Amino acid sequence: MARKVTKVPQPTATSRFPPEIVTHILSHLALEEQPIATLVFQLEDRSAYSQWIERHILSSSSLLAAILIDKLWYSCGVNLLYRRALTVGHDKFALFARTVTKNPALGDLVQCLAVLDVTTPSESPQWSQRLSGIFTRRRYFRDHWTSVVSSCPNLVSVGLSYAWASRSTPNLPALLPDCHSFTKLRIISLTGGLLPLKFIFSTANSPRSFPVTEELSLESFKWDAHFQWPLFPALRALRLSGCSADHGGVTIPATFPELRVVELACNLLTIESIKSLYPYANTLESLVITGNITSDFPSFAFSQFIELKHLVVDSRSIQSPQSHLPDYILALRRLPPNLRTLGIFSPGYAHNMAALVSTQELWRDALLRACQPNSTLPPLRHLYLEGEASVWHTVLPELHDLGSMRNMEIKFVPFCQSPDHFVSDRYANLLIPFK
Numbered sequence: 001m002a003r004k005v006t007k008v009p010q011p012t013a014t015s016r017f018p019p020e021i022v023t024h025i026l027s028h029l030a031l032e033e034q035p036i037a038t039l040v041f042q043l044e045d046r047s048a049y050s051q052w053i054e055r056h057i058l059s060s061s062s063l064l065a066a067i068l069i070d071k072l073w074y075s076c077g078v079n080l081l082y083r084r085a086l087t088v089g090h091d092k093f094a095l096f097a098r099t100v101t102k103n104p105a106l107g108d109l110v111q112c113l114a115v116l117d118v119t120t121p122s123e124s125p126q127w128s129q130r131l132s133g134i135f136t137r138r139r140y141f142r143d144h145w146t147s148v149v150s151s152c153p154n155l156v157s158v159g160l161s162y163a164w165a166s167r168s169t170p171n172l173p174a175l176l177p178d179c180h181s182f183t184k185l186r187i188i189s190l191t192g193g194l195l196p197l198k199f200i201f202s203t204a205n206s207p208r209s210f211p212v213t214e215e216l217s218l219e220s221f222k223w224d225a226h227f228q229w230p231l232f233p234a235l236r237a238l239r240l241s242g243c244s245a246d247h248g249g250v251t252i253p254a255t256f257p258e259l260r261v262v263e264l265a266c267n268l269l270t271i272e273s274i275k276s277l278y279p280y281a282n283t284l285e286s287l288v289i290t291g292n293i294t295s296d297f298p299s300f301a302f303s304q305f306i307e308l309k310h311l312v313v314d315s316r317s318i319q320s321p322q323s324h325l326p327d328y329i330l331a332l333r334r335l336p337p338n339l340r341t342l343g344i345f346s347p348g349y350a351h352n353m354a355a356l357v358s359t360q361e362l363w364r365d366a367l368l369r370a371c372q373p374n375s376t377l378p379p380l381r382h383l384y385l386e387g388e389a390s391v392w393h394t395v396l397p398e399l400h401d402l403g404s405m406r407n408m409e410i411k412f413v414p415f416c417q418s419p420d421h422f423v424s425d426r427y428a429n430l431l432i433p434f435k
Helices: 019-030 048-056 073-079 093-102 104-109 141-151 179-184 271-280 328-333 353-370 396-405
Strands: 112-115 127-129 135-137 157-161 187-196 215-223 237-241 261-265 286-290 310-314 341-345 382-387 409-414
Touching (some): 141 179, 353 396, 396 409
Parallel strands (some): 237 261, 310 341
Antiparallel strands (some): 127 135
């Protein structure tokens, strides 16, 4: 039976949301493999989009996601490593908690939830006075979170952002969720604002095992050698962005038996941190390394990863800090034997265009040699390139011809210095679809 495709409305002047963003979100909702319905609390106005969603989607019998749309949701893609169009503003979460608490039938339908900012709009005063003169204790995120978890028994995917919190934030414990509520989640996505990770996973009452979690995304956290990673026996995908393992801390522990996908973006890592990947050399299938990693790529033995099929790197991640002219030809000879997808992206040297052009030229020359018919390049099927058009445009026809001889598809995208350069989904299609 053919699935009915919902027509996405065109942006109108009555919408207070950026038209291109709303169209993207509605397209995402309409084209999902499974029908997704949304519950929209539109507190400020009744825009054409919220009316359309209510009319076309709320009538669906499959309500898989609860979405509270507010003016902050446009920033969700930058501040929250959560790849779905789900966002809850910090000033709307209390309303959501009250709604699902009072309506158990609605709470039963909720499976995915993202909270952009768990901090309260104002940290003081801690007590609020009602008109009756009775002082009542302010309910913080932890209180509302407990209510939501108990009211949404089918919740399996959560994204929480502490991007504006800090270790010295007043009432920080009141902003942290009870970690026991995570033990039933398949997907956990957290943004920490450089909070120590121990505040989430290593408190006195924290559970030591998360038996069903399959995907863990951590952005802007730090930890040290004293931090003990909990057990994730079912974890298949780990994404670290802007994280730092200080003072001998282990970046990726060797205790994730099912790990298949690793993404490292803009992390403060060393070559020792990169070596923490070696325990997964026989099982890892997808690896992304982008941004500010001081490692020596030619000496990094990618060839040991015999099951690796998808590799995405940028030249800033893989250039040795001791060498201004790394041997990219040698690096390409040491690629995994079963590699099918290779992505090479621009490092984003916005402050040093000369270095960017020089690095791109090195990659260009190395790839031209590596793509020759008798080279030892693995049997790639897809090669994705991002760089300066002025560097690549003269050799792209030759590269395409060489790729055709090897049955390899080559795609080139001009470098774009966008604010969300490293957190966009530009390489999402390179990875094995997460099931």
